[in-house]
Each structure stands twice: as C-alpha cells, then as structure tokens.
Amino acid sequence: MNVRTLCLGILSFAQMTGYDIRKLAAEGNFSHFCEANYGSIYPALSQLTKDEFVVFTDEALDGKPPRKIYSITEKGRVHLFETLNKQPGPDRFKSEFLFYSLFQDKMPASDFRKLLVRKIAETRDTLESLEKANDCCDHGPSHFALGYGVAMNKAVLDYLKKYLASFDTTQKEATESLSDKD
Amino acid sequence: MNVRTLCLGILSFAQMTGYDIRKLAAEGNFSHFCEANYGSIYPALSQLTKDEFVVFTDEALDGKPPRKIYSITEKGRVHLFETLNKQPGPDRFKSEFLFYSLFQDKMPASDFRKLLVRKIAETRDTLESLEKANDCCDHGPSHFALGYGVAMNKAVLDYLKKYLASFDTTQKEATESLSDKD
DNA sequence: ACAAAATATATCAATTCGATATATGGTCTA
DNA sequence: TAGACCATATATCGAATTGATATATTTTGT
Numbered sequence: 001m002n003v004r005t006l007c008l009g010i011l012s013f014a015q016m017t018g019y020d021i022r023k024l025a026a027e028g029n030f031s032h033f034c035e036a037n038y039g040s041i042y043p044a045l046s047q048l049t050k051d052e053f054v055v056f057t058d059e060a061l062d063g064k065p066p067r068k069i070y071s072i073t074e075k076g077r078v079h080l081f082e083t084l085n086k087q088p089g090p091d092r093f094k095s096e097f098l099f100y101s102l103f104q105d106k107m108p109a110s111d112f113r114k115l116l117v118r119k120i121a122e123t124r125d126t127l128e129s130l131e132k133a134n135d136c137c138d139h140g141p142s143h144f145a146l147g148y149g150v151a152m153n154k155a156v157l158d159y160l161k162k163y164l165a166s167f168d169t170t171q172k173e174a175t176e177s178l179s180d181k182d
Numbered sequence: 183m184n185v186r187t188l189c190l191g192i193l194s195f196a197q198m199t200g201y202d203i204r205k206l207a208a209e210g211n212f213s214h215f216c217e218a219n220y221g222s223i224y225p226a227l228s229q230l231t232k233d234e235f236v237v238f239t240d241e242a243l244d245g246k247p248p249r250k251i252y253s254i255t256e257k258g259r260v261h262l263f264e265t266l267n268k269q270p271g272p273d274r275f276k277s278e279f280l281f282y283s284l285f286q287d288k289m290p291a292s293d294f295r296k297l298l299v300r301k302i303a304e305t306r307d308t309l310e311s312l313e314k315a316n317d318c319c320d321h322g323p324s325h326f327a328l329g330y331g332v333a334m335n336k337a338v339l340d341y342l343k344k345y346l347a348s349f350d351t352t353q354k355e356a357t358e359s360l361s362d363k364d
Numbered sequence: 365a366c367a368a369a370a371t372a373t374a375t376c377a378a379t380t381c382g383a384t385a386t387a388t389g390g391t392c393t394a
Numbered sequence: 395t396a397g398a399c400c401a402t403a404t405a406t407c408g409a410a411t412t413g414a415t416a417t418a419t420t421t422t423g424t
Contacts, residue, residue, distance in 0.1 A: 001278045002379075009281060019403045033280040040380050042405060065388050065403065084285055088278035088297065090304070093334075096183045096270035098215040098327040099191060103266055105323065115270065122272070141287065145280040148341055152275075155337030159330055184410075201372045222411050224374060249372065370421070379412070389402075394395105 001089065003040040004048055008072060008080045011054055013141065015071040018042050029133050029142045032126070032149040045070060053079055109171055116167065120160045127153040183271065185222040186230055190254060190262045193236055195323065197253040200224050211315050211324045214308070214331040227252055235261050291353055298349065302342045309335040 010021050010030070018041050025036045036044075045068075048054040053076030056068040072080070097119055104112045130153060134146040192203050192212070200223050207218045218226075227250075230236040235258030238250040254262070279301055286294045312335060316328040 001281060006281070009284065012285075017403065018405095019401095023402095030281075030284075033275055033277040035274065035276065035381095037381055037383095038403095038405075039382070039407080043379095067403065081285075081288070084282060084289065087300075088282045091275070091277040091279060092217065093215055093273070093275050094217060095215040095273040095327075095330075097273060098330060099183060099188070099212075100266060100270045101326045101330075102191065102212075102323045103194075103263075104326060106263070107266065118269075141284045144283045144286060144345065145277075147345075148277075148280060148283075148338065151337045151341040152334055155333045156330065159333040163326065163329075199372065200374095201370095205371095217412095219412055219414095220372095220374075221376080221413070225410090366424090368421100368423080371419080373417085375416085376414090377412100378414105379410100381408105381410070383407090383409100385404105385406080387403085389400100391400080392398085394397095 001083075003036045003044040005080070005083050006034060006036055007041060007044045007070075008048060008053055008076055008083075011070055011072040012077060012080055015069050017067060017069055018045050021045075021070075029137070029146065032130060033145055048076065051079075052076070109167075113164070113167065113171075116160060116164050120157065120164065123153055123157045123160060127157055183265075185218045185226040187262070187265050188216060188218055189223060189226045189252075190230060190235055190258055190265075193252055193254040194259060194262055197251050199249060199251055200227050203227075211319070211328065214312060215327055230258065233261075234258070291349075295346070295349065295353075298342060298346050302339065302346065305335055305339045305342060309339060 006025065007021055010016070010024055016024075018038070022036065022038055022041050024030050025034055025041075045054065045056075048070075049056065052073060054070045054072055056070045059067040059069060097115065100115060101112070127150065130146055130149045134143065134150055137143070137146075188207065189203055192198070192206055198206075200220070204218065204220055204223050206212050207216055207223075227236065227238075230252075231238065234255060236252045236254055238252045241249040241251060279297065282297060283294070309332065312328055312331045316325065316332055319325070319328075
C-alpha cells in the first residue's frame with residue numbers, strides 16, 4: 001500500500017494539512033502500524049490533487065503563510081474503497097534490536113544487558129501510550145488497531161522481562177562458579 | 183540500519199552468495215525481523231567488496247554460471263562491531279491489515295470477517311514456522327529473536343481469535359434483534 | 365524425456381526515506 | 395519586552411530501497 005492510499009484513507013476521516021497527516025502517521029494513533037515522511041506525503045498529495053481524489057482550500061489570508069487544507073472528494077472516496085477491496089499485503093516487522101541480538105554472544109554481557117533494559121523501557125512507554133489512546137478514543141475506528149498494538153507490546157514486554165531475569169540469573173551463576181574456582 | 187550492514191552481519195555467520203542472503207532475509211530465520219531484495223543486496227555486496235569488508239571467490243569453473251561466494255574479512259568484522267556499538271534504531275511495524283481495519287464500519291461485516299479469518303490463518307502459519315525453527319536451532323544465535331517472534335505472534339493470534347468470537351456474537355445478536363422487529 | 369521449480373546474478377524505474385531549507389506563530393523566561 | 399525556542403507548515407533533493415523483470419543454468423519431479 002503506497003503513501004497515496006495512506007493519505008486518502010486518513011483524509012476520509014477528516015480534512016487536514018499534509019503536516020497533520022504526517023503527525024498522525026509518525027506520532028499519532030496510526031503510527032504503530034504505518035509511517036510516512038514529508039518527502040512522500042507532499043508528492044502524494046500533489047498526485048491525489050491531479051487525480052481529483054482530493055481538493056484543497058488555500059488559506060493564504062492576510063499574508064499569512066499558505067496552509068493547504070485537503071479534503072477527500074467523492075471520486076477519491078470511490079477510489080479508496082476500490083483499493084480497499086483488494087487483499088491487504090502482509091504485515092512487515094523490522095527490528096534493528098533483534099538484528100543486534102544475533103550477536104549477543106559476541107559482545108560483552110553488560111552491553112547486551114543495556115540493550116535489553118533500554119528496550120524494556122521503550123516497550124513500556126509504547127504500551128502506556130497505546131493503552132491511554134485506547135481508553136481515550138474507545139469505539140473509534142482505530143479501536144481494533146490500538147488493541148492489536150497493546151496485545152503485541154504486552155507480549156513483547158513480558159518476553160523481554162522474563163529474558164532479562166533469566167539473563168541475570170545466568171550471569172550470577174557464571175560469576176559464582178568463577179569465584180568457586182579462584 | 184542499511185542493507186550493507188545487514189549483509190555484513192549475515193556473512194559474519196557463514197560465507198554465502200547474494201542469493202542465499204536474500205533467502206535468509208526474505209524467507210529464512212531472519213525474515214520475521216528484517217527484509218532485503220536483490221535490488222539492494224547486490225549493490226550492497228559490490229560496495230562492501232570495494233570497501234574490502236568482504237571478498238568473493240568467483241566459482242566460474244567449467245563454463246558453469248558464475249557463482250560468487252562472499253566471505254567477511256577481518257576489516258569487515260571490525261567495521262561490523264563498530265557499527266553494532268551504536269544504539270539500534272526503533273522497531274518498525276507496518277500493517278496494511280490494520281490500516282484496512284480502520285474502515286471496518288464502512289465495509290460489509292462479511293468482508294471484514296473474511297479479512298479476520300485470513301489473518302488468523304496467516305498468523306497461525308507464521309507462528310508454526312517460527313516455533314518449528316525455534317525447536318530446531320535451539321541455542322543458536324537467533325534463539326532470542328525467534329522466541330520474540332513466537333511471543334508476538336501468539337499474542338496477535340489470541341487477540342484475533344477473541345475478536346472474531348466477539349464479532350460473531352455481535353453479528354448474531356444484531357440479526358436476532360432484527361428478526362424480533364419483523 | 366520433458367516440464368517445472370530452484371539456483372544465481374543483475375539491472376531499472378518508481379517509490380520512499382531522511383535530512384534540510386524556509387518562514388511564521390506562539391510561548392516562556394530573564 | 396526582547397530574545398530564545400519550539401510548534402506549525404510547505405517543499406525539495408540526494409540516497410536508499412522496493413518490486414519487477416531479464417537471463418541462464420541446474421535440479422527435481424513425473
């Protein structure tokens with residue numbers, strides 16, 4: 001699914017600027033399952049305008065900085081739901097952290113522990129923000145997606161915490177068995 | 183993390199061809215947390231060769247098709263672990279399925295149900311293959327990452343199954359209340 | 365013996381990322 | 395109240411990546 005469809009979908013909920021779309025996709029309630037940058041959003045909006053799937057009101061009053069508020073058109077709505085009739089592609093998960101974990105045995109134990117602790121903190125933060133959003137806009141269109149994110153992050157947090165505990169136990173045992181030999 | 187680092191990391195475990203790297207990243211034990219196509223892998227290997235981080239033996243014997251087996255060099259290994267000393271970037275999750283779910287209320291219930299059922303089947307397949315891999319290469323370097331994937335997919339599967347059940351209950355109630363009014 | 369699938373390298377247009385440039389409005393504080 | 399700083403907002407550009415395709419040989423299945 002390309003950024004054009006993403007923009008069109010977001011605009012089907014409310015009219016907004018390119019800046020707003022980027023905020024939703026990169027920081028807001030949609031950010032845990034999609035992403036887009038200015039560098040793809042603005043060209044996408046230009047193309048959507050050309051295709052007459054969206055229109056914008058140029059709010060350039062009183063010498064204020066131009067502010068293009070985009071709205072979806074009927075034609076755009078039709079196109080969106082045609083697109084949505086196709087099978088969705090597979091989920092994509094990329095984790096630099098998990099890639100790093102492949103080299104766990106080749107780095108000092110304390111280094112990997114730091115990675116674990118940091119990841120736990122990050123996951124906790126993500127989980128909290130998703131739970132807050134889920135409580136807040138209950139019954140909204142993103143309720144299902146937020147619940148999905150909560151379930152995923154809970155499981156990950158649990159896995160990481162258990163791994164950290166077993167990691168520390170193993171390290172302690174290794175130290176003790178080392179001091180036995182001294 | 184770029185494809186160059188990905189290739190270098192994979193080659194630090196074993197020498198192999200570009201084709202093999204792509205298989206590992208797109209279908210193998212690493213595929214649930216990273217991805218790369220030929221279009222980025224082959225240029226990456228060229229660059230790594232230029233930088234002397236890898237070397238290849240050109241196995242073009244007896245007029246056979248050329249087959250470049252890449253190996254990491256000592257220089258490459260040093261570079262890899264320098265890179266691995268930096269903080270890993272955040273995980274990225276993209277889900278077209280979750281994007282589609284935003285429009286749940288705007289499509290026929292049976293359409294969304296189909297999406298759910300399909301997603302459940304896919305997740306079950308992914309989970310099974312991850313569990314199999316995890317049993318198989320226990321204690322290998324990807325053990326932690328596989329366990330992470332298993333935990334995540336288990337949670338997702340559980341969430342989806344519960345949602346489907348509640349979905350069907352709601353639909354049934356809606357139908358009954360409709361027939362009451364008839 | 366033949367067809368189909370897997371192995372293997374490579375390239376290319378289209379897309380997307382990530383960073384940066386530019387400019388205004390609002391808020392905080394010394 | 396001046397200055398600093400951050401949020402809002404549009405836009406562009408080189409670099410990186412995707413996704414599809416071309417080509418050719420070997421292996422596997424029937």
